Structure formats: C-alpha cells, structure tokens
Amino acid sequence: MTTTAATTTGMxxxxxxxxxxxxxxxxxxxxxxxxxxxTRRNLIVYTRIPEFLFFSTIQPxxxxxxxxxxxxxxxxxPPGFKNYADYLMPGIFVQSVAFGSxxxxxxxxxxxxxxxxxxxxxxxxxxxAVLTGRTTADLVRNIFVVGVITAVGYAVGFRIGAGVVAxxxxxxxxxxxxxxxxxxFAVIGLSAPNSETAQVMAFPILFPLVFASPAFVAxxxxxxxxxxxxxxxxxxxxxxxxxxxxxxxxxxxPVLQALAWCIGLLLLFIPFxxxxxxxxx
Amino acid sequence: MTYAIExxxxxxxxxxxVRALDGVSFAVEPGTVFGLLGPNGAGKTTAVRVLTTIVQPxxxxxxxxxxxxxxxxxxxxxxxxxxxxxxxxxxxxxxxENIFMVGRLNHLPRDVASTRAAELLERFGLSDAGDRTLKTxxxxxxxxxxxxxxxxxxxxxxxxxxxxxxxxxxSRNDLWEMIEGLVDGGTTVLLTTQxxxxxxxxxxxxxxxxxxxxxxxxxxxxxxxxxxxxxLAVGLHDPAAAVSxxxxxxxxxxxxxxxDGSSIELPVDDGPRAAMEALRLLDARDVVxxxxxxREPSLDDVFLALTxxxxxxxxxxxxxxxxxxxxxxxxxxxxxxSTTGGAR
Numbered sequence: 001m002t003t004t005a006a007t008t009t010g011m012x013x014x015x016x017x018x019x020x021x022x023x024x025x026x027x028x029x030x031x032x033x034x035x036x037x038x039t040r041r042n043l044i045v046y047t048r049i050p051e052f053l054f055f056s057t058i059q060p061x062x063x064x065x066x067x068x069x070x071x072x073x074x075x076x077x078p079p080g081f082k083n084y085a086d087y088l089m090p091g092i093f094v095q096s097v098a099f100g101s102x103x104x105x106x107x108x109x110x111x112x113x114x115x116x117x118x119x120x121x122x123x124x125x126x127x128x129a130v131l132t133g134r135t136t137a138d139l140v141r142n143i144f145v146v147g148v149i150t151a152v153g154y155a156v157g158f159r160i161g162a163g164v165v166a167x168x169x170x171x172x173x174x175x176x177x178x179x180x181x182x183x184x185f186a187v188i189g190l191s192a193p194n195s196e197t198a199q200v201m202a203f204p205i206l207f208p209l210v211f212a213s214p215a216f217v218a219x220x221x222x223x224x225x226x227x228x229x230x231x232x233x234x235x236x237x238x239x240x241x242x243x244x245x246x247x248x249x250x251x252x253x254p255v256l257q258a259l260a261w262c263i264g265l266l267l268l269f270i271p272f273x274x275x276x277x278x279x280x281x
Numbered sequence: 282m283t284y285a286i287e288x289x290x291x292x293x294x295x296x297x298x299v300r301a302l303d304g305v306s307f308a309v310e311p312g313t314v315f316g317l318l319g320p321n322g323a324g325k326t327t328a329v330r331v332l333t334t335i336v337q338p339x340x341x342x343x344x345x346x347x348x349x350x351x352x353x354x355x356x357x358x359x360x361x362x363x364x365x366x367x368x369x370x371x372x373x374x375x376x377x378e379n380i381f382m383v384g385r386l387n388h389l390p391r392d393v394a395s396t397r398a399a400e401l402l403e404r405f406g407l408s409d410a411g412d413r414t415l416k417t418x419x420x421x422x423x424x425x426x427x428x429x430x431x432x433x434x435x436x437x438x439x440x441x442x443x444x445x446x447x448x449x450x451x452s453r454n455d456l457w458e459m460i461e462g463l464v465d466g467g468t469t470v471l472l473t474t475q476x477x478x479x480x481x482x483x484x485x486x487x488x489x490x491x492x493x494x495x496x497x498x499x500x501x502x503x504x505x506x507x508x509x510x511x512x513l514a515v516g517l518h519d520p521a522a523a524v525s526x527x528x529x530x531x532x533x534x535x536x537x538x539x540x541d542g543s544s545i546e547l548p549v550d551d552g553p554r555a556a557m558e559a560l561r562l563l564d565a566r567d568v569v570x571x572x573x574x575x576r577e578p579s580l581d582d583v584f585l586a587l588t589x590x591x592x593x594x595x596x597x598x599x600x601x602x603x604x605x606x607x608x609x610x611x612x613x614x615x616x617x618x619s620t621t622g623g624a625r
Contacts, residue, residue: 030388037385045373048414119369122333122440124358125386 031126038133039140042107046141052103056141060096060149067092067216068156078218081247085157089149090170090243091215094235096149097142097178098210102202104138104182108189109198112280131273135182142178146171162248170245173255176262177238183269190276209235214243234261283347285311285438285469286332290341292493293327301327302338303493309471309486314464316484316501317473320584324493325473326365329442332471333363345438359387362431365442365473370427372415376407379415380430387434394433401429405459421452428459439463441472445479457482477579481505489583497587504583511552512582513559516544516572526568533559539585544572548582 046052067075072084081087111117111130120130160167185202192198212226213219213236219227230236241258244251286309293302301324309315317325330336332343334354343350345357370379377398384394402411405425415423424444431439441460445453460483464470474480480487481501489497489504497504513534517523520543527538527545533555534547549555552575563570 033388034386037382041371041374041378041382044378045371048373114372115369116371118330118335119363120386121335122358122361122363123383123386124355124388129386 027126031129031132034126034129035132035136037125038129039136042134042137043140045107046103046137052141055100055103056145057148059099060092060145061152063095064088064092064149064152064156071216075217078220080249083157085153086159086161086247087243088216089153089158090246091213091239092153093146093149093171093174094177094213094239094242095210095215096145097174098181098206098235100142100145101138101178101181101185102199102206103141104134105185105189105192105198105202106195108134108186109192109195112190113194117277117280127277128274131183131186131277134186135179138182139175139179142175146174160246162245166245166248166251169255170242173238173245173258173262174242177234177258177265180262180265180269183266183273186273187269187276190273190280209233212236213239215239234265237261283311284308284344285313286315286343286345286471288328288332288341288343291328291331291338291343292340293324293331293336293338295327300493302331302341304341305490305493305495306341307488307495307498309469311469312464312467313485314460314470314472314483316480316487317471317490318475318477318480318487318583319473319490320475323490325490326442327493328490329363329365329440329471329473333361333440334358359434360436360438362434362436362439363442364424364427364431364439365444370415370423370430372418375412375414376402376418376426376429377411379426380433383430384433389434397433401432405429406455419452421448421455424448424452424456425459428456432463436468438469439471441470443473443475446475453479477501477583478577489587491584491588497583505578507586511549511555512546512576512578513549513552513555514544514546514572514574514576515559515563515570517568517570519543522568526563526570529562529566529568530559533562536586546582548578548586 046056067088068085072088075084077084077087108130117130121127185198188201188205189195189198192201212222212230213233214230215235219230219236222230231240237254238258238261241251241254243249244254286307288308289306291302291305292300294300303324305324305328307315307317317328319325327336331338332345332350334350334357337351346360348356348360350357371382374382380398380401381394384397385391387394389397398411399408402408405428407422407426407429410418410422415426418426428441428444444460445456448456457479460470460472464483470483472480472483484501487499487501487504488495497507499507513530515526515530517526520540523540523543523545527540527547530538530545530547534549536548538545538547556573556575560573
C-alpha cells in the first residue's frame with residue numbers, strides 16, 4: 001500500500017485523482033471477504049443487544065425447563081422413549097433455531113430503516129454480502145445456540161441415543177434448516193416497513209409450524225385433520241429427521257424429506273431475498 | 282477541462298408521481314466545493330443518491346471523474362465517499378469498529394484499515410470516544426464519525442448530504458472547519474445544504490435547486506449580490522402601517538420590500554447606512570416601528586428573490602435523524618402535493 005506509506009497523521013492530504021484505495025483480487029475473493037466483514041459486524045452487534053442474547057440463550061433454556069418440568073409430567077413419551085427429555089430435546093433444537101431466525105428479519109429490517117444498507121450501496125463492496133453476511137452470522141449464532149441447548153439438555157436428562165455421528169448429522173440437518181429459514185426471514189425483513197412489523201409478521205408464520213408439529217407432543221394425539229399437516233410441513237419433517245438421528249429409528253426417509261425441504265426452501269428464498277434486497281435497498 | 286462531477290439533465294420520478302429531479306444539470310471543478318442549496322424536498326438528496334450510484338436516474342447521465350454512474354458504478358464507488366444528515370453508521374459498533382468496517386468494505390487490508398481508523402479518530406477529535414459504541418455519542422460526534430468513515434479510503438470525491446442539519450452551532454462550526462481542511466487537501470466536495478450561510482462559507486459555487494430544477498447558479502457572492510448583502514426587517518403596529526411603511530422605504534432597498542402582515546423586509550446593500558436612512562425616512566413621517574433588525578440574508582430570502590415566493594414552512598425532515606429512502610420519498614410526496622395546492 002504505497003498510498004498509505006506516504007501518509008502522515010494530522011491533516012492528511014487526499015491527492016486529486018488518487019487511485020482507489022485497493023484494487024485487484026478476484027471478485028469472488030472480495031465477495032467472501034465482504035461477507036466475512038459483514039458477518040463479523042453482525043456478530044459483534046448480537047453480543048451488544050440484550051434482546052438478541054435473550055432470544056439466543058435465555059429463551060431456549062426457558063423452553064427446555066418449561067416443557068421438561070411444567071408440561072412434561074402431563075405428556076407421556078411415546079413408546080420407545082425412556083423419558084420425555086429424549087423426546088423433547090430434538091423438538092427444542094428445531095423450535096429454538098426457528099424462533100431464532102426471526103432475528104435475521106429484525107436485523108435486516110433495522111439496517112434498512114437506519115439507512116445503513118443505503119450507505120453500503122455507495123461502497124465498492126459485493127452487493128450480496130449484506131445478505132450472505134447476515135445469514136452467515138445467523139448460522140454462527142445458531143451453532144452457539146445448539147451448543148447451549150445441548151448442555152442444558154444434558155443437565156435435564158437428555159442422552160444421545162444413536163451414537164455421536166448420528167447426533168452430529170442431526171445437528172447438521174438442523175443447521176441447514178436454520179440457514180434456509182434465515183433466508184426466508186431475510187425476505188420478511190426486507191419486505192416489512194420496520195423491524196417491529198417484521199417481528200409481528202414472523203410470529204404467525206412460525207407459531208403454527210412450530211407447535212402443530214411433533215416437536216413437543218406425538219402427532220397421534222392431535223385431531224385427524226391436523227396430523228397430515230403436522231407430519232409433512234417443514235418444521236415437522238425436520239423434527240422427525242432430527243429425532244430419528246438423535247434418538248434412533250429409521251432415518252433414511254425422514255432425512256431425505258428434511259433435506260428436500262431445506263434445499264427447496266433455499267432455492268425459493270435466496271432468489272426472493274435477492275429480489276427484495278434489490279428493490280428495497 | 283474534465284470535471285470531477287458532471288450531471289446532465291438528470292430526471293428521477295418516484296412512485297410514478299413524485300418528480301424529485303426534473304432535468305438537473307451542473308458541473309463541479311476538481312478540488313472545489315460545490316453547494317446544492319435548497320429547501321427540504323427540492324431534490325438535493327435524490328441528486329446525491331444518483332451521483333453516488335444508490336439509485337439510477339430515469340433519464341440524463343452523470344459522471345464522477347469521468348466514470349458513468351450507471352455503466353461504471355463499481356468504479357465510481359471506489360472513487361467516492363458519502364456522509365450526511367442520515368449518519369448511516371452502526372450505533373451498536375464503536376467508532377473504531379465503524380471506520381474499520383467501512384475500510385474493509387472499501388477493500389483496504391486489515392492493518393491499513395485499522396491504522397486509518399486510528400488516524401481518523403485522532404483527526405476528528407474522537408480518540409477518547411473511539412472505543413465506545415455510538416449509542417453514547419452526541420449528534421455532532423456521530424456526524425464527525427460518519428465523515429471520518431467516508432474518508433477512510435481517501436476518496437478524491439466526497440458527497441456530504443446536509444452534513445450539519447440538526448446540529449447546534451458549535452458542532453456545526455467544528456464540522457465546517459473539518460470540511461475546509463479536507464478541501465485544502467485537494468478533495469472535491471459536493472455539499473447539499475438548506476443553509477445559505479453554510480454554502481457561503483464552504484462552497485466556491487452554488488446551485489439553488491427547487492422542485493427538481495436548478496433555478497440559479499453562481500458563486501455565493503453573485504447570488505448575494507443579486508439579493509443585497511443584508512436584509513432589513515421592520516415591524517409595524519398593524520398591516521396598514523406596514524403597507525405605507527413599505528412605500529416609504531421602497532427606495533432604500535435593492536428590491537421592493539415584501540410585506541407580511543404587520544412586518545416588512547427589504548434587501549439592502551450597505552446595512553448600517555440603509556438603516557440610518559430608513560430611520561430618517563420613517564421619523565420624518567412620524568412612523569415608530571415596533572421592531573427594527575438588520576440580519577444576514579437566509580435561504581428564504583434567496584428564494585424570495587429568485588422565485589418571488591417563500592420556501593414552504595419547515596417540515597419534520599430536518600429533525601428526523603433516521604429514515605429510509607421510502608420515508609424520505611414519502612415526505613417529498615407530501616411536500617409536492619402541498620406545493621401544488623399552495624400555488625393555486
């Protein structure tokens with residue numbers, strides 16, 4: 001950087017027609033660098049906003065304790081499960097990453113509102129980095145959340161039933177699903193007029209998907225008309241696949257269905273999010 | 282000669298109805314400060330958004346250092362810095378982190394971005410606050426940080442969109458000194474402002490914009506000469522007295538006095554002399570004014586002189602510290618509607 005070597009502190013001069021600060025490098029390389037810059041920024045912000053910390057740690061822990069100790073006594077684990085904790089934890093994992101993805105919508109919406117995305121447009125950065133950096137940061141946050149919940153799960157009696165490899169595979173499916181959901185909530189964040197509305201829009205979508213699913217109770221206990229929905233909607237499918245991998249049981253079909261949903265959602269949401277971003281920012 | 286910034290017949294309409302730019306042209310010489318002066322909703326911000334590649338014009342073209350803002354937007358982005366009224370900095374990051382991030386997004390290497398952040402914090406008097414989050418910053422500090430971040434990659438062309446709107450006088454003066462320092466270093470600056478005083482102090486040339494048109498262009502001296510250097514404001518007991526006082530004082534001013542209720546205003550060349558003459562004339566007719574003030578001409582006076590009508594009453598844009606494009610456009614829409622109503 002010759003331009004910098006010549007710099008002195010104090011009243012620095014900006015020579016007329018100075019070359020752009022840095023050039024060279026492939027555009028893919030810059031896209032990755034920009035994504036990491038935005039990712040880092042988003043992660044720093046997450047550590048400084050109490051609400052985000054709450055949704056990432058306290059809320060999942062509260063749900064574990066609520067279902068394990070308050071509702072758990074009234075819910076009989078289906079055959080094959082020694083205790084409710086083993087049944088519950090895969091559901092808690094999915095529910096936590098699903099609710100956590102609301103922060104993708106809220107974060108993007110706030111950046112839009114504050115004019116930050118507009119400023120980014122005047123920078124020579126990769127346009128897509130705003131979206132990829134946001135979803136990558138949320139992926140990192142989800143890895144952290146999954147770690148916290150695993151620890152809490154162990155404390156309340158959850159044990160891996162089908163080996164560490166299967167458990168890790170379950171976590172990977174979970175994270176892939178969370179990543180796909182982040183893109184979906186990016187669409188909402190970029191469509192809502194403000195972050196409060198983004199949050200209000202997100203809950204009615206997530207609530208039925210999370211609770212009308214096998215996350216907390218057996219689908220068989222639900223009315224007949226609801227069962228097909230609960231078993232085949234994306235969160236239901238991912239819960240079934242995660243549970244099969246973490247506890248044991250037939251895995252091939254549920255895992256394939258879950259992967260199909262994840263890939264389908266990504267193929268749908270990524271172009272949609274990019275389009276909304278172009279329109280709004 | 283090559284201009285640092287050229288705008289040719291820029292047109293931009295929002296939402297199919299709000300005509301933010303209606304054929305705006307101007308050119309800025311390298312190493313100078315050019316002021317776009319106008320009231321809220323005149324189209325200043327839209328012009329900056331087009332020139333900084335944030336929005337594309339519907340018609341017309343613009344170049345920054347010879348690069349087209351549409352066809353060569355990527356190159357333009359690495360030549361410009363943008364700071365402004367909507368200090369688009371991240372309040373959850375520290376000052377240092379903000380500058381570092383903008384530096385990295387300008388593709389400065391890590392060590393360079395971090396050195397630049399330290400330099401700029403020092404230069405803008407923010408060293409002590411550098412490691413605090415922006416939530417703790419005052420409005421003036423945020424603007425300074427915003428400006429610092431815009432400078433991280435040493436852009437040869439800098440856009441300042443109402444850099445001091447909403448700031449107190451002291452912060453405004455601080456910021457003016459910093460901008461002057463930049464220009465001494467050879468940076469070309471395009472500045473938008475609602476304050477004649479600001480354009481006068483900082484800009485070598487000024488274009489006055491109104492309703493998406495450039496209605497006057499020249500040096501601040503030319504604009505003020507056209508207007509009269511000073512404004513004499515006289516208050517009377519009632520509107521009838523104001524009308525007769527306006528007749529009495531007609532020959533004192535450089536233009537006809539304007540009457541607004543029971544007060545009159547007239548632009549004058551030599552303030553104190555004009556004031557004495559005005560008082561003599563009024564005294565000779567036994568007219569005793571309730572108020573008698575000499576003041577610097579304002580944007581309002583420039584507008585009055587140029588268009589024969591006052592700028593419309595302030596709206597809330599100046600106070601709004603945040604707002605996205607859609608909201609700004611919304612306000613412009615409201616303004617345009619009220620303008621049409623008022624003209625009838």
